[in-house]
Amino acid sequence: GAGVSQSPRYKVAKRGQDVALRCDPISGHVSLFWYQQALGQGPEFLTYFQNEAQLDKSGLPSDRFFAERPEGSVSTLKIQRTQQEDSAVYLCASSRGRTKETQYFGPGTRLLVL
Amino acid sequence: EDQVTQSPEALRLQEGESSSLNCSYTVSGLRGLFWYRQDPGKGPEFLFTLYSAGEEKEKERLKATLTKKESFLHITAPKPEDSATYLCAVQFHYGGATNKLIFGTGTLLAVQP
Numbered sequence: 727g728a729g730v731s732q733s734p735r736y737k738v739a740k741r742g743q744d745v746a747l748r749c750d751p752i753s754g755h756v757s758l759f760w761y762q763q764a765l766g767q768g769p770e771f772l773t774y775f776q777n778e779a780q781l782d783k784s785g786l787p788s789d790r791f792f793a794e795r796p797e798g799s800v801s802t803l804k805i806q807r808t809q810q811e812d813s814a815v816y817l818c819a820s821s822r823g824r825t826k827e828t829q830y831f832g833p834g835t836r837l838l839v840l
Numbered sequence: 841e842d843q844v845t846q847s848p849e850a851l852r853l854q855e856g857e858s859s860s861l862n863c864s865y866t867v868s869g870l871r872g873l874f875w876y877r878q879d880p881g882k883g884p885e886f887l888f889t890l891y892s893a894g895e896e897k898e899k900e901r902l903k904a905t906l907t908k909k910e911s912f913l914h915i916t917a918p919k920p921e922d923s924a925t926y927l928c929a930v931q932f933h934y935g936g937a938t939n940k941l942i943f944g945t946g947t948l949l950a951v952q953p
Contacts, residue, residue: 730883757939768844768927768943769884782938817883821939828874829941831883 728752730832732818738838739808747803747835751820758801759829760793761817769817775801776824808839846928846944853951856917861947863928864910871931873911874941875904878925887913887926918951925949 731750739745751758757776761769762785771785777798786793790809795801805812815834821827847862863873872891876884888897890906897904901922903914913926925948929941 759940761941761943766945768929768945769941771940771942774938774940782940784938785940819883824939827939828886828889829939830886831876833881833883 730818730820730830732816732832732835734835735833736836736838738840741808741810741839743808744804744806745808745837747805747816747837749801749803749818749820749832751799751801751818752822752830755820755822755830756798756824757821757827757829758795759819759821760801760803761819762787763815763817763834765814772803772816805837808837810839813837813839844928844930844942844944846926846947848947849945850948851950853915853918853949855919855951855953858914858916858918860915861913861926861928861949862910863913863944865930866909867930867932869933871933873906874929874931875911875913876927876929878927878946884927915949918949920951920953923949923951 733748759774760772763769773793774782775795790806792804815836817834819829819831821829844865874889875887878884888904893908895906901916905912925946927946929943
């Protein structure tokens, strides 16, 4: 079946612009995660949804980062007033259940802030 | 603080030369340990999940093992197509409503023909 999809795959933004990154999880998956991956590093957790509820947003680096999943399916990660340090790959993952389940990752969105 | 450390950072092997990658963790209650493979420009691809010490999983030339403080990914007779970054991630009992993964920085494996 279809895996996790993300769009756009690449995004170039000028510093100060707002961006929105989309994630379509595997159909029926309850849990959805966002991670940020800097070059040469492992992914770092940003936020977690169980259905439409955002249960953990402890990894969001600042109040410029906002995520939503209003209908418990598609999710959007929004970054306001982008800064150069926001340049990274943003990965979305989904899992079937609530605990101990394997997380399946999308291809990521590569964001470059100039 | 919970941490995940992978070694070596990079590994160059000749085709057919077996080796092992290490993932060590400090934890206050392990829920699961996950191995992923990541190719350049792509998202992590799931390989294995291990839940308890002594557990082993195998897939083709890869075998993952788990002890109370570390995991090994053994690569037997590797081929050039095994070249990738191998990521280890752990999930802990956080005491709250989260299932986040904590990743190591990965091991970049290059297998030369």
